[in-house]
Amino acid sequence: MGVKTQAAWKVFSSNVFDYETQKVVQINSLKIGITYRLIQLGIVLYVAVWVMYYEKGYQAFDEAVSGVTAKLKGVAYTNLTDTNIGATVWDAADYVIPPQQRSAFFVMTNLVMTPGQTLRTCEESHDIAGNDCTSDKDCNSGNIVMLGSGVQTGRCVASTRKANLSVCEIYGWCPTEYDVLPKDFILANAPNFTVMLKNSIEFPRYHIKRRNILGWMDKKFLSNCRYNPNSEKMKYCPIFRLGDIMEYTEAEHKHIWNKGGMVSIHIEWNCDLDYNEEQCLPKYIFRRLDDFDSPVGKGWNFRFSHHYMEGNVHKRNLVKAYGIQFFITVYGKGGKFHMLTFSMNLGSGLALLGIATVLCDTIVLNITRKREVYRNARVDLVAQKQKNLKRDQLNPLRIIPKCRNSLGREIGSSLIADSNKSFQCLIKDKVQHCGESNAITYSTAV
Structure with missing residues (x-):
């Protein structure tokens, strides 16, 4: 066997066939002793305070199954010089679109209305790209511009909405929409609208049900209360004023009422079911989701129409609605004492005490002045002793x-x-x- 082979075998055997046993070395050092006990104390406090008390490591948790609905109330009156709208009274049937959504609701606060549209020929809107022309040759009969309002007829006509501009004539719903928002949002009373949230949850594992309309609330209370996070009673009121919600989201300015936006209403249930179930109470959190400072795509809007017959003529009223889309999310967590969970967390915490030994070993063997002495005292090389004995x-x-x-x-x-x-x-x-x-x-x- 060559020298290299012997050296390789020696390295291999020293790493593979070595067996280590623990050896207790007692070091009488005040600094190391204090460090060791402080690390142990920190681990004990972490397990007791954070794991067991704050995170309730002695409990088994169940996530809630939830359902939530929203009911809006409020009336707005508008008396505009715009003949498309005029004097109108708006209630929830008009500004809540659609009437019901799954864990959400939309409130219209502003709009552009184009009433009495019929299917006929008319000029295309002046702000549609690709529809300006100088002659009939620029307009292809039967051509459809996807962002336009209808089918081109092949004629080039003068625009009545913008001077010195000619546009292609179309066949479609006429007159086309004139998308210009009013200076102020039309439903000026929208901040005073109220929404009542009904939320019911269940913890299936423990067969416990709760709702945000609490047992002590009666009809009189619900008819007068408004949510107020600074009041011990009113912070559980399930009726919210829309203007207050905007204040809680720090989005209270005209832009969100004028062009719309997105708001989150989060209902949180964190319940300690070891105690009185009546103490399982909801907490409401509000956030604005959209970024109004973005240069494009601001706000929230969509179009819908109402079709009707006038005589024998099919007509429709086109509405471009601007408003606030509210998203409702619910999170619930309930915990009860569970022996297995408690034992596992306690055992894991006790195992962490081994970290104190590892850290102190690192300090003793690598940092202290007497590290060489401690290393020699800590490790016994049996092979070397056997060699000396043989000699x-x-x-x-x-x-x-x-x-x-x-x-x-x-x-x-x-x-x-x-x-x-x-x-x-x-x-x-x-x-x-x-x-x-x-x-x-x-x-x-x-």
């Missing part, structure tokens, strides 16, 4: 009862002579050469 066995010593050295004093309880007739005396834990006056004297640990 001693190759040079047997013979024991001689007792002697006096050349200096005239008694040494040890026995005298040892090796094969070379030189004398060695055992003195406690040391071996010392003695005998002839010219003998070499040294000491070593056994």
